[in-house]
Amino acid sequence: MKRRDLLKGGAATAVATAAVIGAPHVARAQTKIKWKMTTSFPPGLPFYQSGPGSAEWIVDQIDKLSAGRLKIKLYAAGELIPWNGGFDAVKSGTVQANSAVAYYWSGKIPALQFFGTVPFGMSFQGQNAWYYHGGGIELWNEIYAGHGMVAFPCGNSGVQMTGWFKKPVGSLADFKGLKMRIPGLGGKIYKEIGVNVKLLGGGEIFPALERGVIDAAEWVGPVQDRRLGLHKAAKNYYSTGWHEPSTTTELLMSKKAFDALPKDIQAIVKCVAAAANIIAHTSAEALNGEALEDLVANHGVKVSELPDDVIAALRVKTKQVLDGLAASSPVARKVHDSFMNFKKKHDKWANSSERQFAVRVRGG
DSSP states (O other): OHHHHHHHHHHHHHHHHHHHHHHHHHHHHHOOEEEEEEESSOTTOBTTTBSTTSHHHHHHHHHHHTTTSEEEEEEOTTTSSOTTOHHHHHHHTSOSEEEEOGGGGTTTOGGGGGGTOOTTOOOHHHHHHHHHHSSHHHHHHHHHHTTTEEEEEEEEOOSOOOEEESSOOOSGGGGTTOEEEOOHHHHHHHHHTTOEEEOOOHHHHHHHHHHTSOSEEOOSOHHHHHHHTGGGTOOEEEEOOSSOSSOEEEEEEEHHHHHHSOHHHHHHHHHHHHHHHHHHHHHHHHHHHHHHHHHHHHHOOEEEEOOHHHHHHHHHHHHHHHHHHHTTOHHHHHHHHHHHHHHHHHHHHHHHTHHHIIIIISOO
């Protein structure tokens, strides 16, 4: 009987001990962390706001992979803050995260433009190689650390279209005085050839183009541009993508909020951002061809290439603008040199691989 009582007591103690030890794990599993996340993009916009690799996709995947432990309430541009208010909202703690392109904040930190895209820069492959293997992400977060934030690439449009023009452009002279919506370094370079540059959010572009407030507008590519209805306001669609050969979307977060996440959820967020970077890009690659064909065949859009003299002038001005940016601060110089040194090495490979395939094999 004593032995039976002892066994009962031991079992009870074991159960009690297991309960105590297990309690924190149960509590942790049931803990729900709630974030708010804004974006700079209109509701329903493919690639950026909805669809594979978009902000909606990121929020959904984080919810699933964390088993609901991190719940993120998503707001499109204008639903909680203005389209260009993400930097301040995250920095102030109004929201924990924002999705945009880093060049939207170049007025605050000019060096951030390198983490959006660089005119005449690298392809999707090269840009991402710099981010993940050339120190790009580390430099990105070295800059944001001083503002209490952290960021990761979470999407890439690849080569963008030059944009929509109400009238055809036949030479460099046609850009003098042209009122055009375009952000980032591309906008600064266009200014150098006489363009009157305007910075507008995605939802503001169509009405401005339709009413003649602007004469031309750059957005992204066929899928996203068609969604905004830009083809209804202008019919001349130009290619080359000199200004944005590899435009990166960022997942910007409060460092305090990110550091407070359990380590496994931090890893989930990083992995989801990296997955979105690939999935969003491949989504655009899969859909842009059909969208471009539809614009031409069913909406009277004329697709053309920028004249050679325009490209030549823009190339010269690009070097001048980038040199000036590098000289503006030690931080800008550090990022500029990192990017350009990596590009120089990557170009040697790209010229023997991508370029040879495009020109000699595919016949492009």
